[in-house]
Amino acid sequence: MSATITPPAVSIPPGDEMHAVHHQPGWIRRYIFSTDHKVIGIQFLFTTLLMLMVGGALALGVRWQLAWPWERMPILGDMLFRTDGGQITPEAYTMLFTMHATVMIFLVVIPILAGAFGNFLIPLQIGAEDMAFPTLNMLSYWFMWPAIGCFMLSFAYDGGPAAGWTIYPVLAVLPQAAPGSGFAQTLWLFGLTFVGFSSMFGSINYMTTIINMRAPGMTLFRMPMTIWGMFITAILQAFALPVLTAAGFMMLADRMLGTTFFIPGGLVVNNAPATVGGGQPLMWQHLFWFYSHPAVYIMLLPAMGMVSDMLACMSRKPLFGYKPMIFSMATIAGLGFIVWGHHMFTSGMNPIVGMTFMVSTILIALPSAIKTFNWIGTMWGGKLQFNTVLLNCAAFVSMFITGGLSGIFMAAVPVDVYIHDTYFIVAHFHYILFGSTLFGIFAAIHFWFPKMFGRMMSDRVGQIHFFITFAAFNCTFFPMHLLGIGGMPRRYADPYHFPYLEHLLPLNQFMTYAAIVMGFAQFILLFNFGWSIFFGKKCGRNPWNSNGLEWQAPSPPPHGNFDVQPVVYHGPYEYSSPVSGENDYLPQTEYMPRRPDQSQGH
């Protein structure tokens, strides 16, 4: 934390961007093709919540098949697979898990973090009136729709793309390799390209905004962790995404122009004429994971940042180890670029290189551990507000520990040889992507909802939602570790085909029951969300007594955000400071009379 007492040199002359007159644009420009970051953020939020339900429904299809293989699936099966009598065929099963992952990763988690919360929070938390490039921002939202269109349209072709979200060649490249590898796969690749555009527009915007548009006094080390998370994520995105985009175009070229980047010669696939080639399928895996490992952090770091802010506020305590938190986040991001090979230990890659990737992967667990200890340290000695926000944040920490620890097993290369591509992996990444990120998102929805809509969400309903979701989540995903240890491979339409897996059926049925409960529990969230927009308790500017700049703006903030240009005097975590008198918080815009002497680390 900066030790400056007087307001530091003003980087942007106050009032400079403020005196532009805000004339209210028309309805369409205001709510549909809006360039206001808040509207765009909320558009992203609605869209991604809708997609969350779609992705969840697909997941229930997968779970149904694992619990009651080849049986008619009520409701969903009748809707989707009417021609097969509501039964999930193996082709449909591959499509289900492919599209589940695609929707969840590209249409839910990435856009809800960067698109919804990044958009809404960045200008508000750094005291800017909008993003640096509002039109680009609008495009970033509207490029989501062609992507959604492509993905949804791909369902219509031969049962949909079916090569997994990792689309490994040769399966995904040759149309004859699988029913879903025809035009559906091409559409899928176009969809991926469009989400790529959307993310890239966003990340350019976030970097520029955070670097250039901070309010006077908002030095880098006074920024909330949310901003750090978004900033580091934007950098990751900007460096990693071009590789995936290029690889995607190479695959499109293989599919449509007759190149053979990923196709070796002499393969006879499905009795088609032998391929002519010279390509290397392994190259796709390298290029894909070069993006997709950083992408798993793109799906986590913003949530880590938001949880840090919310935990401090709900513990009424400064964040424990602000700078270590930032440095560990930056380390995770940096190391994230050199660990991609841990997805390829069994791929046929040079085993000696595997050793290198093992070491870097083990290294990345260290900053993760540091962050965990600091979160617990933040809560330690705090005056905890046991509300929905705190509960979901605590769940984030607890689930992150679990997911991080299962990562250690997989970072041990010889052990990974056994558990790779089994349900152990599925357990691992659901603990992190659902257990951590999604619980973090639940917390963030409850926390920033008042700022978005000027009303509170019901805390009681929120707690009920949390109670059910947390229990059902663990019942669904914890046993997956055991399935993996039992040797059950992922992406199997019918594991019970093998005698050594037959005894896992009851466990799978239990998990499916839990998953159904969990799926239905999300309607509680949606109900709470929708109801509170119209009937929630009205709230003032700062319902949580929080320090961040966003709480100084009206709720909801008008076009242009702040009525007075905020000036920042200190970091965002001055909770329960001895100098704040009666209050246990000290907004960043309030002058801090004197540095309390007991603060550490200077």
Place this chain on the structure above:
Amino acid sequence: MARFWSIYFMSWAALAVALCLAAPSLGWWFPDTGEAMSSIGRRIDGLFYIILWITSIVFVGTQIALGYVLWKGAVKPAHEKATYSHGNHTLEVIWTVIPGIVLLFIAIYQMDVWAAFRMRNYAPGEIEAIAEVTARQFEWRIRYPAPGKPLMPMPQPDDVYTVNDLRIPVGRPVSISLRSGDVQHSFFVPVLRIKQDALPGTVIPVWFDALQPGSYDLVCAELCGWGHYKMKARVLATSEELFQKWKQEAVLLQADDGLQSASPAESTAADQAQTSTP
């Protein structure tokens, strides 16, 4: 309510630990007997259990810490303020260095297993390949050289073929040449703890051993299309003699044109004579 929630958090962790403790006796553990049937598999399991111990201790420790801070927060008197602290330098150092050492231990400790598994013995030729395994949608085609001959890269007229049935001699390291005829697959024998992707366009030597005779499930572990789940096969490990005998019978069976039936004994002798002539 606050106390309830801190108990809620601790109870999930307790249940998770209980489930893991109970899992082996419920059969939700490593397949079959739970014991690996290959020498490298035993070392992998050893590594697994060491990591399981370490992670379990960390899991229990951190979850208790989390439950404890939640509980302390829950029972805090209403008038008390939160502790005002921005962090603690000593604590940061402690919880960086200790996990660092543990992680370093895990990194170094596993290196030897990996080296034994894939690096020292990776070079083909050290152990002769006994068969070529070609994965295709959705079966395993296996090609053995005729008795007494080495496996050639290209198919030979007297090669022996099986489908979904890989025979190996027990008790010594064997090696196969793994390839794919179409898309990517993965050669996975859970009980032997062996997994290697079959990469189109590349021949990958894979070595392993079976410590006891038996039939081990061979499954595919890389998505290869709609029938991925049904690439059901077995690795049948028998004694060296039985393996050789089976191969000779298989040669006969494959060459049998139904006209003249030579007795196995004769043909074996003929076969040996044939192979011993230069």
